[in-house]
Amino acid sequence: MESRANRHTFEFYGQGMPDVDLSELQGRLIVIEGPDGVGRSTQVSMLKPWLESSGHAVLDTGMTRSALAGKGIKQAKAGITLGPISLTLFYSTDFADRLENEMIPALRAGFIVLTDRYIYSLIARAIVRGMDPAWIKSVYGLALKPDAIFYLRANVPDLIPRVLTRPTGFDYWESGMDIHLGEDHFDSFVEYQTRMVNVFDSMIDEYGFETIDATQSPDTIYKALQRRIGRLLRQMG
Amino acid sequence: MQTFGEHQFPGKLFIVEGIDGSGKSTQLSLLQQWLRREGYMVFFSEWNSSPLVKETTSRGKKKQMLTPTTFSLIHATDLADRIERHIIPPLKAGAIVLADRYIYTAFARDGARGVSPQWVRELYRFAVKPTIPFYFRVPLEVSLKRILGARAGLKHYEAGMDINLSDDIEESFRLFQGMIKDRYEAMVEEFGLTVIDATRSIEEQQDEVRALVERELQDVPKHPVRILDFEED
Numbered sequence: 212m213e214s215r216a217n218r219h220t221f222e223f224y225g226q227g228m229p230d231v232d233l234s235e236l237q238g239r240l241i242v243i244e245g246p247d248g249v250g251r252s253t254q255v256s257m258l259k260p261w262l263e264s265s266g267h268a269v270l271d272t273g274m275t276r277s278a279l280a281g282k283g284i285k286q287a288k289a290g291i292t293l294g295p296i297s298l299t300l301f302y303s304t305d306f307a308d309r310l311e312n313e314m315i316p317a318l319r320a321g322f323i324v325l326t327d328r329y330i331y332s333l334i335a336r337a338i339v340r341g342m343d344p345a346w347i348k349s350v351y352g353l354a355l356k357p358d359a360i361f362y363l364r365a366n367v368p369d370l371i372p373r374v375l376t377r378p379t380g381f382d383y384w385e386s387g388m389d390i391h392l393g394e395d396h397f398d399s400f401v402e403y404q405t406r407m408v409n410v411f412d413s414m415i416d417e418y419g420f421e422t423i424d425a426t427q428s429p430d431t432i433y434k435a436l437q438r439r440i441g442r443l444l445r446q447m448g
Numbered sequence: 449m450q451t452f453g454e455h456q457f458p459g460k461l462f463i464v465e466g467i468d469g470s471g472k473s474t475q476l477s478l479l480q481q482w483l484r485r486e487g488y489m490v491f492f493s494e495w496n497s498s499p500l501v502k503e504t505t506s507r508g509k510k511k512q513m514l515t516p517t518t519f520s521l522i523h524a525t526d527l528a529d530r531i532e533r534h535i536i537p538p539l540k541a542g543a544i545v546l547a548d549r550y551i552y553t554a555f556a557r558d559g560a561r562g563v564s565p566q567w568v569r570e571l572y573r574f575a576v577k578p579t580i581p582f583y584f585r586v587p588l589e590v591s592l593k594r595i596l597g598a599r600a601g602l603k604h605y606e607a608g609m610d611i612n613l614s615d616d617i618e619e620s621f622r623l624f625q626g627m628i629k630d631r632y633e634a635m636v637e638e639f640g641l642t643v644i645d646a647t648r649s650i651e652e653q654q655d656e657v658r659a660l661v662e663r664e665l666q667d668v669p670k671h672p673v674r675i676l677d678f679e680e681d
Binding site: 231286295299346 | 501503504507513514515516517518521522525528529531532535544561562563564566567570571573581668
């Protein structure tokens, strides 16, 4: 088997998408995943300048919605007008637009794409909302397999204080209020995020997550990520 | 989750498919009028009609932002919204639901655009299986004559201009329609589409369609009255 160090090629999870020549993709795709409030965006904001100072061009993505479907999703969520299947597919449209129009062009140009969330959060949300796991995983067969998936893991009691440091507190969607899991935002948040963490945990082996204990200090987590990403990038040559 | 299996609802779902200019919409409209006159509860669901998703689709089309993959996904989102909102509830209520274009349109178009046929079939697994999927079969030259004769201005995606078949929009449309027709023909057996010979007179076609539909309506109530008890909250 040829080692990835010499010859790096991307693969799709499933059927992929037309008009993408995988042999043209030169960069690396690194994913930070984990539940709401686990500190993903803090890590991305520290990793980006570090990677850039090491001479890598970096695209950080994941927080913004796509040019195509972002507005529609925002409106749908404001009015809570879409059913669970439609919302799941609207998210997948949004993801595909970002993959094709942001991530893939950046990979083609040799960038390191550092994404805050990827398909795993979208799959987990869909499964928690009752979608058939085999179905949603096959829909995301259009996605590229990342070079590394770092799963920042924490249990729900550890997420609560972090969520409460934000001015928005327990957000409607992060609490899964659309699926009526509890009396109020707090009860619902606990139930919803517990289910999300269970689904993330069930994906560890299937997708090859590298789990990082997110109850550690942000600095410890950052050092762990630096070490692992550094090892990955030394193979880039 | 509702998947692609046979639905167990009291209503019936009849859908029409075919290339542009096959006359399917005319036939569906005539069917609708007859069913209403017969006293059935009829609900008409148009392709690409979900108001919320439509805005995104229109933006994507106008600015030519759609790739084959996002074109496919946005139409799947739209159909999911229609199914969750406009197809399943009337079927539960015992209505006859009529749809002009359904999942087979997506299979034909997306496949012609190079999207994996296997992926797109899996994508639409949430869809309710129609009682009868009608396919209006017409030779390409006949449909092209109807469309190109009657209509000014073809649209970018409609003509398949996004997949670079030809710089000439009319030529691109011809080629694209041909590719779509080939895909429909292959689906006749795959999905058991009911083929209607759309070269015959409108009246002859309608007679055949009505006869086929009528056979499925034995258990469908006319003028159904459902007393709903609901609590005010």
